[in-house]
Amino acid sequence: MNNLISQSIAALATTSRRALMDAILPHAERATAVFTRLYPAAARASAAYADAMRVAGVQLPPLAGLPVSVKDLTDIAGETTMAGSTVLGGMPPAAADAPAVRRLRGAGAALIGKTNMTEFAFSGVGLNPHYGTPPNPADDTAMRIPGGSSSGAAVSVASGLCVAALGSDTGGSIRIPAALCGIVGFKSTARRVPTAGTIPLSTTLDTVCAMTRSVNDCIYLDSVIADDPLTIPELALGQVRLAVPGTVMLDALEPHVATSFSAALTSLSRAGAQLVDAPFSLLAEAAELNRFSGAEAYSWHRGLLAAHEDQYDFRVAKRIRMGSALSAADYIDLHRKRRDWIARMERELGAFDALLMPTVPIVAPPIAYLEASEDAFFKANALLLRNPSTINLLDGCAISLPCHAPGTLPVGLMIAGPAMSDAKVLAIARAAEAALRQ
Structure with a gap:
């Protein structure tokens, strides 16, 4: 991993934006499969403008002139949004920026490029047969998956090419690659950020959100793209009661994940957090309820699949077609069952400030291993999605932060909570991040 950007947004306050951009862009152009499109001229112009305004004494937003990437699921005016596919190449260009992109521009962000992704955001692995798979920068000795679907987004931040990456999270697409690449990813309560101008996977579960290098930077990015900025309280870990759910979420942990998670719990407990092993048996119901993505994706894709299925990643097409089996009556009933499950889960969550669990139960597998075996791919995909997708089903919010030992x-x-508990989850995460760094 390079160190072009290894600092928080606040720490870059006096850094020349143009000098930083000139250093980054050559690396971005050589970054394997990370970007599907770059905007070097516009990014340099934004950086130069921010520098000129600062020299003139103008007070600028913290993000002004700093490089930010945008997942290629999201509209940028004048471009066709490809969503990691080739099948959309003949579609008309977007008439306007998506609201989240417009808000980033308003905060002065220098949009450096569109990032690669799992085709149509339908996988937690990050493979893309059309544009290549960006290798995970956390391991120089092996080509490992970055996680998905926001694969290029995570690698753009983890490689030091951006201070933040705009992405989406339907079943973990921000948190999975953040966990596997060693950065921070925050999935807000879905209703807080508009999803307009993004190609849908699941209209029930889609969330527009971002990943960064620190919790404070995630808090800041959320304040830029959300409808209403949060007020994050100062919170000591001694003030919180955190549940470690024993049902499903701790199953099949790889040894390194189990050891790292246990060490993180020890650090949080030493810092004063009250940790409670709680069964949360309702979590066993999540897998059967979590069927929205396939049905809703099939509704959007069925015409394209009928005409152009040969242009799809076969793994993505297979998952989308599975959604055709859900009847309208079953779909309506699924929504009713989900509402009931959320109500029961929220009653159990009322005794705690947040849930703690490993973001995913495995470390990043090698790319070649998952490319070579369909069975291995789908097994890994299921494991990667298992924990984070439960929070989407809950309509909740969650953040993933690194908890592994250096090297x-x-x-x-x-760290997760129910809908609209974003401020508390972020406050706990900020205190947890400080404890884990000690």
Whole structure:
């Protein structure tokens, strides 16, 4: 991993934006499969403008002139949004920026490029047969998956090419790659950020959100793209009661994940957090309820699949077609069952300030291994999606932050809560991040 950007947004306050951009862009152009499109002229112009305004004494937003990437699921005016596919190449260009992109521009961000992704965001692995798979920068000795679907987004931040990456999270697409690449990813409560101008996977579960290098930077990015900025309280870990759910979420942990998670719990406990092993048996119901993505994706894709299925990643097409089996009556009933499950889960969550769990139960597998075996791919995909997708089903919010020892493969710690508990989750995460760094 290079160190072009290894600092927080606040720490870059006096850094020349143009000098930083000139250093980054050559690396971005050589970055394997990370970007599907770059905007060098516009990025340099934004950086130069920010420098000129600062020299003139103008007070600028912290993000002004700093490089930010945008997942290629999201509209940028004048371009066709490809969503990691080739099948959309003949579609008309977007008439306007998506709201989140417009808000980033308003905060002065220098949009450096569109990032690669799993085709149509339908996988937590990050493979893309059309544009290549960006290798995980956390391991120089092996070509490992970055996680998905926001694969290029995570690598753009983890490689030091951006201070932040705009992405999406339907079943973990921000948190999975953040965990596997060793950065921070925050999935807000879905309703807080507009999803307009993004190609849908699941209209029920889609969330537009971002990943960064620190919790404070995630807090800042959320304040830029959300409808209403949060007020994050100062919170000591001695003030919180955190549940470690024993049902499903701790199953099949790889040894390094188990060891890292246990060490993280020890650090949080030493810092004063009250940790409670709680069964949360309702979590066993999540897998059967979590069927929205396939059905809703099939509704959007069925015409394209009928005409152009040969242009799809076969793994993505297979998952989308599975959604055709859900009847309208079953779909309506699924929504009713989900509402009931959320209500029961929220009653159990009322005794705690947040949930703690590993973001994913495995470390990043080698790319070649998952490319070579469909069975291995789908097994890994299911494991990667298992924990984070439960929070989407809950309509909740969650953040993944690194909890591995330096020099080892990344492991993510997920802190999660119910809908609209974003401020509390972020406050706990900020205190947890400080404890884990000690």
